Amino acid sequence: MPCKLVILISGSGSNLQAFIDAAEQGELPADIAAVISNRPAAGGLERAAQAGIATAVVDHTGFANRDDFDAALRDTIDSFAPDLVVLAGFMRILGADFVRHFRGRMLNIHPSLLPKYPGLHTHQRAIDAGDTEAGATVHFVTEELDGGPPILQAQVPVKAGDTAELLAARVLEQEHRIYPLAARWFAEGRLTLNGNQAELDDNALPPTGFPFHCVTAD
The missing domain is CATH 3.40.50.170 (Formyl transferase, N-terminal domain)
Structure with a gap:
C-alpha cells in the first residue's frame, strides 16, 4: 500500500x-x-x-x-x-x-537554517544579523517549537540589497524541492525518528540535517 x-x-x-x-x-x-x-x-x-x-x-x-x-x-x-x-x-x-x-510521523518545514531563527520573521532576522546564507529546514515535529530533529536543509545566498520578500521568494523555491524529497524518504521507509534523532537508512543525520547543497540558488 x-x-x-x-x-x-x-x-x-x-x-x-x-x-x-x-x-x-x-x-x-x-x-x-x-x-x-x-x-x-x-x-x-x-x-x-x-x-x-x-x-x-x-x-x-x-x-x-x-x-x-x-x-x-x-x-x-x-x-x-x-x-x-x-x-x-x-x-x-x-x-x-x-x-x-x-510523533515520528509528522513533518514541518521552517524558512531558516535551524537552529537559527525559530519562530517568525526569519528572513528579516537573517538580513538584520548580516548573514551571508539563509535557507529552509525540514524537521520532525516535536513539542519544542521549530526544535524537532532536522532532516534536510537547503541553503541560499543572502544578496546585497535583499529585502525580506526577495529572500523569502528565493528560499521558497528551495522549500518546494526539499520538502517532497523528505516525504519521499519517509514513504520509502528510509526516514525514521529514533528517540530524538532523525535517521536516514539507519544512519543518524547531522545536527542540522542533510545538507542539500546541490539545489543552492545562484
Whole structure:
C-alpha cells in the first residue's frame, strides 16, 4: 500500500502544490489522502479540490480553547488514517498532546537554517544579523517549537540589497524541492525518528540535517 499523507495548510498552499506535482510526476510514492485547513478561505483548499483531493476544515475560531481545537483536528486527521502528516504553512501552534499523538510521523518545514531563527520573521532576522546564507529546514515535529530533529536543509545566498520578500521568494523555491524529497524518504521507509534523532537508512543525520547543497540558488 502506498504511504498515505494528510497535509495541513492555512494559506495559499504553494508547498502543497509542490507535493501534488511530485505525486503526479511519480517523484513521491505516496497518496495525498486529504488536505485540512484551519481557515475556511485558504486558497490551498481550491488547489486540492482541483487535484481531486479530499478537503476538510477545522476552523480554530470555532473552539473555546487550544485543547478542544487540537482534539478536533486530531480526530479529523485520524479519520483519514494517514501514515504521515505534513505541515505545509499551517499557522497554528500545536499542543504537546497533539504532537505526541503523531510523533515520528509528522513533518514541518521552517524558512531558516535551524537552529537559527525559530519562530517568525526569519528572513528579516537573517538580513538584520548580516548573514551571508539563509535557507529552509525540514524537521520532525516535536513539542519544542521549530526544535524537532532536522532532516534536510537547503541553503541560499543572502544578496546585497535583499529585502525580506526577495529572500523569502528565493528560499521558497528551495522549500518546494526539499520538502517532497523528505516525504519521499519517509514513504520509502528510509526516514525514521529514533528517540530524538532523525535517521536516514539507519544512519543518524547531522545536527542540522542533510545538507542539500546541490539545489543552492545562484
